[in-house]
Amino acid sequence: MSADAAWQEEAARLRAAPPRHLLFLCVANSARSQMAEGIARALAPASTRISSAGSRPTQVNPLAVAALAEIGIEISGQRSKGLQEIAPDVDAVITLCQEEVCPVWLGKAMRLHWGLPDPAAQAGDEPARLEAFRRVRDELRTRLAAVFRQPDGDAIRYGPATPEELGAVRALLERLHLPAADVGAPHQTFLVARSGADVVGCVALERYGEDALLRSLGVVPRLQGSGVGKALHAEAIAEAERQGVRALYLLTTTAARFFARAGFSRIDRASVPAALAASTEFRSLCPAAAVCMVKHLPR
Structure with missing residues (x-):
């Protein structure tokens, strides 16, 4: 065996x-x-x-x-x-x-x-x-x-975050030690996973012309490893394609292997488009040691 x-x-x-x-x-x-x-x-x-x-x-x-x-x-x-x-x-x-x-x-x-x-x-x-x-x-x-299997994934619902849910999103990101100070900026689209009335996961797209920053992917600890994170990632990719995004960029300190399996490639931080490089996430929220990655989407 x-x-x-x-x-x-x-x-x-x-x-x-x-x-x-x-x-x-x-x-x-x-x-x-x-x-x-x-x-x-x-x-x-x-x-x-x-x-x-x-x-x-x-x-x-x-x-x-x-x-x-x-x-x-x-x-x-x-x-x-x-x-x-x-x-x-x-x-x-x-x-x-x-x-x-x-x-x-x-x-x-x-x-x-x-x-x-x-x-x-x-x-x-x-x-x-x-x-x-x-x-x-x-x-x-x-x-x-x-x-300790959690409730069936069918019990988790996915969709855009409402304005009232952004506080719960911010609290979740802070709990996971992920950047949360700028949650709710106008150029962000947040998607959430819900179990009943509770926000149990989130992910966001931050648009910069034809490019976007994939950020704030997080799941409550009790559901980590249950597939909720993968489902949120899939929702974000689908949303990016609906918005006509050409390339998705991200910074990560802990999940480079996960994103590599999802089709992202490591790149030098200096090669990121200027608009993304000027974003709050790149300038101040993520440490210099974070891995920079990109995924090009079909046109």
Whole structure:
């Protein structure tokens, strides 16, 4: 059985017997298990208790905090814990060690093993190390989204944002640490995803003649990995084509791989049309380290 098939089978086991108390284990309770705890808490029902621990606990790695903050999940208040601190009512345990010998939970519980590389072992400068944390974060998010499946995508409705919804859009972007100061400018078209009366995702086009800036693509943490982001991206592309946009540009600090899979190519920031380069997003809202990308649309 392939590694992908194995974890998908394990996710199905957890869905079939939803745990009341899910515990993540690794040695130091510093990186993988801390990120898993934060992501699971964002995705799981409120009735599910989420914990993490280690056999030799140290402290929460700051890069784990930074990687989750990028997707709107706050774990700066979490701390490393030993096994003896965990309540005995755990009914499902996921061990995350790959290179090390994982701690053992002696209580009665369903046991699963998701061996993932330790991002804290990544050599190099801080950007390279942070990228290792992002890879593990994204893998954990994919797996845990399969465990804690959200309502069917058919329950999500997509369409233009109303003026009254722009406040909710701004709040969502701020939660996700995305630029929000200029939301509502006249040359912007915001599209939103709605679950009931709640805005659960957004994306925007900012027009500059025949070109446009694709920006503000964000989804609430509990629905990340559920396909809402891909659907919003598709809505934005369709809207750009309806508006006759020739080329879509964007800046991203965290989602270059997602956009590359969607047909965007990396370009030098200096090659962006002057009108876009003068935009607030390019001039001041996005850091100089952000990746610049473009996608040319059919005429």
